Amino acid sequence: MVSEPTHPYQTPYDPPPYPYDLLDELRAVAQERFGAVIDCSIGAPIDPPPASVIDALSSSNTERGYPPSIGSLAFREAAARWMARIADVHVDPVTQIGATVGTKEFVAGTPHYLRMRRPDRDTVLYPEVSYPSYEQGAIFSGCRAVAVPVDDQWRIDLTAIDPDDAARALCLWVNTPGNPAGGIDDLAAAAAFGREHDVTVLSDECYIEFTWEGAPQSILQHGTDNVLALHSLSKRSNLAGGRAGFYAGDTDLVQYLREVRKHGGLMVPGPVQAAAVAAFDDQQHVDVQREIYRERLELGLALLRAAGADVELPGGGFYLWAAAPGGDAWALARTLAERAGVIVSPSEFYGRRADHVRFAAVQSSDDLRTATERLTA
Structure with a gap:
């Protein structure tokens, strides 16, 4: 018995580049200038599980x-x-x-x-x-x-x-x-x-x-x-x-x-x-993590504002959605990589926009303070 497809594809699928791979060049810039990357592009936790x-x-x-x-x-x-x-x-x-x-x-x-x-x-x-x-x-x-x-x-x-x-x-x-x-x-x-x-x-x-x-x-x-x-x-x-x-x-x-x-x-x-x-079954560790992310969001706010972005705290989540100066997301991403060692994601990763960046509050508070000091020095 042969099963015929009910919704055949009209054209071959050509996978787009995986968005975060497009940041490799900026990661290399940050690594070369500062010896380490403060990667706030992806919401990957760094803190330990319970x-x-x-x-x-x-x-x-x-x-x-x-x-x-x-x-x-x-x-x-x-x-x-x-x-x-x-x-x-x-x-x-x-x-x-x-x-x-x-x-x-x-x-x-x-x-x-x-x-x-x-x-x-x-x-x-x-x-x-x-x-x-x-x-x-x-x-x-x-x-x-x-x-x-x-x-x-x-x-x-x-x-x-x-x-x-x-x-x-x-x-x-x-x-x-x-x-x-x-x-x-x-x-x-x-x-x-x-x-x-x-x-x-x-x-x-x-x-x-x-x-x-x-x-x-x-x-x-x-x-x-x-x-x-x-x-x-x-x-x-x-x-x-x-x-x-x-x-x-x-x-x-x-x-x-x-x-x-x-x-x-x-x-x-x-x-x-x-x-x-x-x-x-463990709620205590989440309560602790909430406070950690809240602090990092505040630190990220200071960092992004120091880079000229227009940004406020979100209603939820651990990301900051920052309007880039001049509406140029890639320019802001490059500034943060070159001057602070920080990697963020341009808004084109999340739709048809070119004017925001996403900052993930997943790196340590000490690293975020260091990044802000670099920008404001």
């Missing part, structure tokens, strides 16, 4: 067998306890949660899985200033990638969605707190939009515990019908190298994705699942 997490990682005795693709029951129960604790959201760990191998693979792969479920829909909606994997996931699935405008607070503007695009939409991505700009979306409105237009809403909430304006928000606070929330341990627990996260929400969607992902062999390693249980 000792309890490392202990669980090394003592689970789960190395030999295949781990459950959907996540062990202990993993899913820990994720459910965490959601109830931080957002007053109550989901069934048996039927409404599935594990992810980190969350980037979920972002890039889920539109393809959803397209197989609904071949009549061919459009992925996502914020025009956002994490680049939303657009790439649409392209990987053979869908139309349609960027939705954001307002002057960097929040997705649902009223700007063309009715024809809404009618064709397979899914809508929202991201709160937002990466790169730290905006706080109206998740109730996003959930309502999805239900009105029969569009699955995928809510990337990986920075939920680094919300600075108001209480942490989850789309699941507005019901689970046709919505999924996506969460990660990479940021909250400094466990990006472990690759563990989860999705939760609509029971039918979760069941469908769990079965598809089983066939694809997507499994969080057993020792990492054990470590995740320890991480989800």
Whole structure:
């Protein structure tokens, strides 16, 4: 039996350069001038995970067998306890949660899985200033990638969605707190939009515990019908190298994705699942990390302003979204590399803009103070 493709690609896919590779030349400049790079281009944690997490990682005795693709029951129960604790959201760990191998693979792969479920829909909606994997996931699935405008607070503007695009939409991505700009979306409105237009809403909430304006928000606070929330341990627990996260929400969607992902062999390693249980159950280390990132954001603010940028603290997340002098993001990135040894990401990595840079507050406070001293000397 031959299975014919339901949505053949019209042209061959030519992968674009990976954005952060484009910064290698500036990294070399900083390395040559200062002997080290203060890399604030990527949100890669440098702080240690809790000792309890490392202990669980090394003592689970789960190395030999295949781990459950959907996540062990202990993993899913820990994720459910965490959601109830931080957002007053109550989901069934048996039927409404599935594990992810980190969350980037979920972002890039889920539109393809959803397209197989609904071949009549061919459009992925996502914020025009956002994490680049939303657009790439649409392209990987053979869908139309349609960027939705954001307002002057960097929040997705649902009223700007063309009715024809809404009618064709397979899914809508929202991201709160937002990466790169730290905006706080109206998740109730996003959930309502999805239900009105029969569009699955995928809510990337990986920075939920680094919300600075108001209480942490989850789309699941507005019901689970046709919505999924996506969460990660990479940021909250400094466990990006472990690759563990989860999705939760609509029971039918979760069941469908769990079965598809089983066939694809997507499994969080057993020792990492054990470590995740320890991480989800430990809130103290996150409270400490919040204070660390808050201090680094303040230091980054001083650094960027010393370079002439117009920048304010975000509503959430650990990034600063800075307007470049003269609207030239690459010029500001070069200035910071040449004069301070700091690497930041130009806004073209996150949409069709050339006038901002993103600063990730992931380097040590001492390094950020040193960088500012270099600029102001």
